[in-house]
Amino acid sequence: MFNRFVTWVLPAVPKIIVHKVARRYIAGDALDDALATLESLSHKGFGTTVDILGEDTVELGQARVAASQYVELIEALAERGLERNVSLKLTQLGIRIDESRAFDELKRILDAAAQNDTFVRIDMEDATLTDKTFEFYRRAREIWPRVGTVVQSRLRRTVDDVAQLASEGADLRLCKGIYKESRENAYQGREEIRESFLESARLLMDAPRARVGLATHDLPLVERLRWEIEKRPGARDRLEFQALLGVPIRSGLERLREEGFEVRLYVPYGPEWYAYSVRRLKENPDMAGAIAKSLFKRDRL
Ligand SMILES: Cc1cc2nc3c(=O)[nH]c(=O)nc-3n(C[C@H](O)[C@H](O)[C@H](O)COP(=O)(O)OP(=O)(O)OC[C@H]3O[C@@H](n4cnc5c(N)ncnc54)[C@H](O)[C@@H]3O)c2cc1C
Structure with missing residues (x-):
């Protein structure tokens, strides 16, 4: 219901206002903005992964530019002594246009x-790309082992995928x-999606060679995950929690850190901020209020 309201209202909101509300979710437009955010998060003790915004590239020239930007980012992380961990999307590299390129x-x-000892995470996109993403992930791992990908508990197939990937020692x-x-492809109910998340998490924690990043802002689910971890103390050093930059769950994240868990923030940047921000705003129940504030009380944002 809320999502439908936002979908209806967002196109009418001027981009400049969306930007004001959305900027908490993005590190900025340029590489330097991202580096400054990463430095500050690292001082606060957070792990990070950096994403250059962009998806559904429509021509190969753009894919080439995106890949060059990633190379530049990886080199900059190494030069600045920042954590070397990036996330990327295959549609940004043109997978829908030309798989081989x-x-x-x-x-x-x-x-x-590989030259800069950097971890690369291949984000997961919609279900038409799940198999292809796993295929790219497996091929990528043959070139450089520090590659991981993503699974989505919403999908009915995921527990089976996880069982297979866990046995391969996936991250x-x-x-x-x-x-x-x-x-047909996906659970629609909140509780079913949580159950599938928990089942996948258990499989990954029980697989001695696998690693898992538990990426959720759903604090009741985090509570249940914590319970599962307590039963498996040996899994603690093979897991971490992950959250998106800007999602207001600071106290939840601090509690996890106090308990000794690694917490990694996903830090996106780049001029292609609109599509990403609209997705985030649709998830945020405070969004209508935030837009109203930025319209009428500009100084408060
Ligand atoms: C590090 C990270 C990486 C991700 N990578 C991928 C990926 O590769 N592919 C993919 O399909 N999805 C990805 N996601 C998104 C994920 O699939 C969910 O859509 C998103 O995290 C919301 O689900 P939730 O588990 O937080 O639970 P929800 O039940 O959606 O949210 C739990 C609580 O958090 C609040 N909340 C959630 N999002 C926001 C927000 N943006 N602003 C304010 N409050 C919010 C909700 O209002 C709710 O109260 C990623 C998420 C994270 C944290």
């Missing part, structure tokens, strides 16, 4: 990652999944 672009990024980010999927 998209893999070539990914390979350029992997070569830079997976486990999230609910942001894309709207058909009833």
Whole structure:
């Protein structure tokens, strides 16, 4: 219901206002903005992964530019002594236009990652790309082993995928999944999605060679995950929690850190902020109020 309201109202909101509300979710437009944010988060003790915003590239020239930007980012992280961990999307590298060229672009990024000892996470997009993403992930791992991908508990297939990937010693980010999927492919109920998340988390914690990033802002779910971890003390050093920059769950994250868990923030930047921000805003129940404030009380944002 709220999402439908936002979908209806957002196109009418001037981009400048969306930007004001959305900027908490993005580090800025340029690489330097991202580096400054990463430095500050690192001083506060957070792990980070950096994402250059962009998806659904429509021509190969853009894919090439995106890959070059990733190479530049990886080199900058190494030069500045910042944590070397990036996240990327295959549609940004042109997977929907030309798979072979998209893999070539990914390979350029992997070569830079290998030279600079950088972890590369391949984000998961909608269900039409799940198999392809796993295929790219497996091929990528043959080139540079410090590669991981993402699984989405919303999808009915995920527990089976996780069982297989865990046995291969995968490093997976486990999230609910942001894309709207058909009833045939995906659970629609909140509780079913949580149960599938927990089942996948248990499988990953029980697989001695696997690693998992538990990526959720759902604090009741975090509570249940904590309970599962307590039963498996040996899994603690193979897992971490992850959250998106800007989502207001600071006290929840601080509590996890006080308990000794690694917490990694996903830090996106780049001029292509609109699509990403609209997705985030749709998830945020305070969004209507935030837009109203930025319209009428500009000084308060
Ligand atoms: C580090 C990270 C990486 C991700 N990578 C991917 C990926 O590769 N592919 C993919 O499909 N999805 C990805 N996601 C998104 C994820 O799939 C979910 O859509 C998103 O995290 C919301 O689900 P939730 O588990 O937080 O639970 P929800 O039940 O959606 O949210 C729990 C609580 O957090 C609040 N909340 C959630 N989002 C926001 C927000 N933006 N602003 C304010 N409050 C909010 C909700 O209002 C609710 O109170 C990622 C998420 C994270 C944290």
